[in-house]
Amino acid sequence: xxxxxxxxxxxxxxxxxxxxxxxxxxxxxxxxxxxxxxxxxxxxxxxxxxxxxxxxxxxxxxxxxxxxxxxxxxxxxxxxxxxxxxxxxxxxxxxxxxxxxxxxxxxxxxxxxxxxxxxxxxxxxxxxxxxxxxxxxxxxxxxxxxxxxxxxxxxxxxxxxxxxxxxxxxxxxxxxxxxxxxxxxxxxxxxxxxxxxxxxxxxxxxxxxxxxxxxxxxxxxxxxxxxxxxxxxxxxxxxxxxxxxxxxxxxxxxxxxxxxxxxxxxxxxxxxxxxxxxxxxxxxxxxxxxxxxxxxxxxxxxxxxxxxxxxxxxxxxxxxxxxxxxxxxxxxxxx
Amino acid sequence: xxxxxxxxxxxxxxxxxxxxxxxxxxxxxxxxxxxxxxxxxxxxxxxxxxxxxxxxxxxxxxxxxxxxxxxxxxxxxxxxxxxxxxxxxxxxxxxxxxxxxxxxxxxxxxxxxxxxxxxxxxxxxxxxxxxxxxxxxxxxxxxxxxxxxxxxxxxxxxxxxxxxxxxxxxxxxxxxxxxxxxxxxxxxxxxxxxxxxxxxxxxxxxxxxxxxxxxxxxxxxxxxxxxxxxxxxxxxxxxxxxxxxxxxxxxxxxxxxxxxxxxxxxxxxxxxxxxxxxxxxxxxxxxxxxxxxxxxxxxxxxxxxxxxxxxxxxxxxxxxxxxx
Numbered sequence: 101x102x103x104x105x106x107x108x109x110x111x112x113x114x115x116x117x118x119x120x121x122x123x124x125x126x127x128x129x130x131x132x133x134x135x136x137x138x139x140x141x142x143x144x145x146x147x148x149x150x151x152x153x154x155x156x157x158x159x160x161x162x163x164x165x166x167x168x169x170x171x172x173x174x175x176x177x178x179x180x181x182x183x184x185x186x187x188x189x190x191x192x193x194x195x196x197x198x199x200x201x202x203x204x205x206x207x208x209x210x211x212x213x214x215x216x217x218x219x220x221x222x223x224x225x226x227x228x229x230x231x232x233x234x235x236x237x238x239x240x241x242x243x244x245x246x247x248x249x250x251x252x253x254x255x256x257x258x259x260x261x262x263x264x265x266x267x268x269x270x271x272x273x274x275x276x277x278x279x280x281x282x283x284x285x286x287x288x289x290x291x292x293x294x295x296x297x298x299x300x301x302x303x304x305x306x307x308x309x310x311x312x313x314x315x316x317x318x319x320x321x322x323x324x325x326x327x328x329x330x331x332x333x334x335x336x337x338x339x340x341x342x343x344x345x346x347x348x349x350x351x352x353x354x355x356x357x358x359x360x361x362x363x364x365x366x367x368x369x370x371x372x373x374x375x376x377x378x379x380x381x382x383x384x385x386x387x388x389x390x391x392x393x394x395x396x397x398x399x400x401x402x403x404x405x406x407x408x409x410x411x412x413x414x415x416x417x418x419x420x421x422x423x424x425x426x427x428x429x430x431x432x433x434x435x
Numbered sequence: 436x437x438x439x440x441x442x443x444x445x446x447x448x449x450x451x452x453x454x455x456x457x458x459x460x461x462x463x464x465x466x467x468x469x470x471x472x473x474x475x476x477x478x479x480x481x482x483x484x485x486x487x488x489x490x491x492x493x494x495x496x497x498x499x500x501x502x503x504x505x506x507x508x509x510x511x512x513x514x515x516x517x518x519x520x521x522x523x524x525x526x527x528x529x530x531x532x533x534x535x536x537x538x539x540x541x542x543x544x545x546x547x548x549x550x551x552x553x554x555x556x557x558x559x560x561x562x563x564x565x566x567x568x569x570x571x572x573x574x575x576x577x578x579x580x581x582x583x584x585x586x587x588x589x590x591x592x593x594x595x596x597x598x599x600x601x602x603x604x605x606x607x608x609x610x611x612x613x614x615x616x617x618x619x620x621x622x623x624x625x626x627x628x629x630x631x632x633x634x635x636x637x638x639x640x641x642x643x644x645x646x647x648x649x650x651x652x653x654x655x656x657x658x659x660x661x662x663x664x665x666x667x668x669x670x671x672x673x674x675x676x677x678x679x680x681x682x683x684x685x686x687x688x689x690x691x692x693x694x695x696x697x698x699x700x701x702x703x704x705x706x707x708x709x710x711x712x713x714x715x716x717x718x719x720x721x722x723x724x725x726x727x728x729x730x731x732x733x734x735x736x737x738x739x740x741x742x743x744x745x746x747x748x749x750x751x752x753x754x755x756x757x758x759x
Contacts, residue, residue: 143622257711287485288651289708292693296707314623317695340699358627359697360656362679368634369627369656375592376622 104171105308106132106155106276111168113147113154120380124150124163126332129406132276132325137302137309139319139340141355142329145376148312149198151329152278155310156195157185172276191221194269196279200261204253210237210264211249217271240267241297259290266297273305280312295321316359320344328352331377331387334406338413348415348423350392386418394419440611440643441474441497446506448492452716465715466492468667470506474611479637479644481658481675483651483690485712489667490647491535494613497645498530499523510611528558531604532613536620537596541588547574547599548584554606573602577632594625601632605640614646618653630657651694655679660748663687666715666723672742673749683751686724722754730755 108130115122124147132138140148153159155170157177170177172193177185189195197203205213214233218224224232230246237245240263253261262282269277282298283291299322302309311322319326320340327337328351336349347353357370374391377383386404389395398418406416417423447470449463467489474480482490495501497508499515508515510530518526534540541550552570555561561569574584577598588596597617604612614633618626630653637644648654654661654675661678663671663686671684682688689706708727713719719726725735734754742750 143624259711287712288649288693289485289689290711291695292689292705292707295695296705315695317697320697320699321695344697344699355623356697358623360652361697362652362655362691362694366656369630371627371631372624375594375625 103134104131105134105136105173106130107169107171108151108155109169109171111151111154111170112166113150113159113163114166115163117162117380122379123332123382124379125154126379126382128168128329128332128334130327130334130337132308132310134275135306135308136325137311137323139323139326140310140312140329141314141316141319141326143314143355143376145379146329147332147379148329149280152195152280152310152312155276155278156189156193158189187221190217190268190274191272192274193276193278194272194274196262196265196269196277196282198281199285200258200265201285203265204261206253209250209252210256213253214249214264214268214271217268221272236267236271237264239301240264240270241293242267257290258286259293262286262290262294263297266294266301270301270305270307274307276310277307278310278312281314282311283315283318284313298322316356328355331382332379333387333416334414335388335416336414338410342410342413346413348409348413348420349388349417350394350423351388353423386416394423438476439473440476440511441645442509443473443493443497444471444507444509446470446493446496446508447504448489448496448501449504462716465667465718467496467503468715468718470664470667470669472662472669472672474643474645476610476643477641478659479646479657481654481661482645482647482664483649483654483661484664485649485690487666487712487715488664489715490649490664491615494532494615494645494647497613498527498532524557528554528607529609530611530613531607531609533597533600533604533615533617535616537593537600537617538588538620540600541596543588546585546587547579547591550588550599551602551606554603558607570602570606573605574599576636577602577605578628592625593621594629597621597629598632601629601636605636608640609642611643611645614644616648616650619648619650626653633657651691663690666712666718668723669742669752670724671749671751673746673751677746677749683745683749683756684724684753685728685730685755722752 108128111125111128113125115124128151142148154165159165165178211233214236215229218229218232233249234245237249242248242260242263283294286294313319323340326340326343327334330351336352347356354372360366360369372391377387383390385401386399389399404416404418406414407420408414409420446467448467449465451460452462452464454461470493484490496503503516515526548567548570551573552566555566555569571584579595579598618629621629636642646658658675661675662669665686671678671687678687679691682691689708692704692706710727721736721738722740725731740752740754742752743756744750745756
């Protein structure tokens with residue numbers, strides 16, 4: 101793939117709460133090429149959404165970006181003024197939020213809300229605005245757009261609201277689109293519609309996409325690259341085929357295993373012992389060691405390095421040379 | 436194995452919609468509209484469908500948290516819906532429920548051990564120590580260790596809360612356990628732990644489950660038989676394996692094809708349905724699925740399809756079974 105669009109280096113975003121400092125994102129390095137789709141996976145509380153909000157510079161109080169750089173088209177987003185960021189958001193970088201019910205304002209019509217994006221960024225003529233909104237809504241598959249755009253959000257179903265949000269996000273043909281769990285609240289059949297829509301749009305627009313989800317199936321359907329996060333850090337990064345067929349990090353292997361396939365009936369669901377650690381006091385050394393079957397003394401003391409085991413396949417584990425899917429004895433059946 | 440524990444016949448529940456000055460009933464939500472099924476002793480019976488199809492309503496009806504509009508449910512020879520108040524107390528010992536949201540189904544002001552020993556208190560034939568002893572046993576069984584017994588719900592994680600909910604449901608040694616999406620709010624790794632626990636308990640306590648979910652993956656691996664529900668009506672019912680391997684009803688087909696596959700090279704023949712589930716206030720005439728069905732013919736909009744047994748124990752309600 102071609103040029104780098106986004107490059108994140110040693111990003112740290114902490115939340116200063118009364119109970120202590122929550123290290124939600126703790127030293128993340130990531131690169132995204134133009135036109136690439138990256139899936140960001142992991143369980144809830146692993147920092148995926150915080151990472152997205154950091155890129156948008158929308159980290160809510162009491163969170164703060166502590167250090168690091170986020171280079172977008174060669175410029176550091178963390179050095180930009182608020183005004184410059186405002187011009188970027190919704191224009192070159194835009195985001196689809198998780199909950200379509202709360203991301204739309206109930207007292208404005210769909211037209212006002214979608215039109216606002218145009219008003220802020222390229223100020224079209226008034227008559228032109230209506231046409232532009234209708235055109236956009238048609239693109240995301242809303243039937244009878246010129247009539248529907250006068251309606252208010254409550255008259256729309258969940259799937260339709262999600263389409264409106266997608267329309268708002270793609271209004272200015274963003275270079276980078278961040279989708280935070282875009283289908284979590286939707287029914288399966290509606291989710292399938294949204295997946296197809298996003299696939300179509302990706303082809304048409306050529307933007308880079310970061311898809312945040314805990315559903316590995318969704319990542320596999322939509323993404324070229326995958327980064328799996330655990331407790332504020334990226335533990336494995338590679339292209340989708342490699343990670344599904346030859347995962348190396350013990351966490352990723354167990355995560356894939358706890359995702360039951362549909363071909364064979366399994367006797368037991370495979371389990372990762374324990375639960376996700378608190379990010380206020382994460383375990384020393386490798387953050388996964390208390391739950392890892394391969395943990396040794398080294399893992400308890402030293403943070404593992406991130407090693408490129410193959411070209412474009414990065415694993416952060418002390419034992420990446422000996423652990424692979426076969427040695428764990430699972431992951432053999434095609435999902 | 437073929438011993439029927441629960442037989443539900445033509446169950447209906449309409450919720451009134453009130454409006455106008457005098458709050459007269461101006462319409463009905465047809466939440467559950469003619470559902471019949473049998474649950475055999477010892478099996479795990481799955482009910483699957485999208486949100487708003489009436490899954491939860493069925494469970495709530497079965498333990499009489501709400502009253503049905505019509506129908507009967509024969510449980511161990513007695514109709515649940517004819518029971519008097521004192522009989523209901525007995526019923527709720529035999530049928531227990533695990534609720535969907537572990538955050539709101541535990542009393543925040545009671546400790547874990549109090550929550551689990553409350554069913555014994557209601558029964559009233561044990562003293563405090565005995566009650567606590569029994570509750571401690573149950574909590575240990577579901578994987579809550581003794582140092583946590585005196586903690587309050589907010590101190591537990593979602594998975595642990597759900598374990599407490601399961602221990603409470605098991606307290607009276609029920610015959611039938613109703614599980615309403617018990618793992619939908621849990622993370623993948625924790626979800627697997629709770630599902631395994633449910634599987635183990637099923638054997639150990641000789642239980643029968645009705646497991647309701649919209650998660651088709653979980654249903655596939657947990658349930659022996661599955662009922663697919665659409666807008667308050669069953670469209671297909673049969674052994675889980677048959678339903679997943681050879682679904683017949685166009686809705687079931689679309690539902691199963693819509694599950695994202697993990698393998699990026701897997702063949703994806705996804706059936707994309709038009710639109711969303713219509714409202715149950717004025718459900719479509721005839722077959723309720725016809726406005727979204729790619730195979731709909733004129734008969735589908737006028738006549739309701741009946742259940743046909745296409746394979747042993749595999750029933751489908753669709754007019755177009757033979758035409759494809």
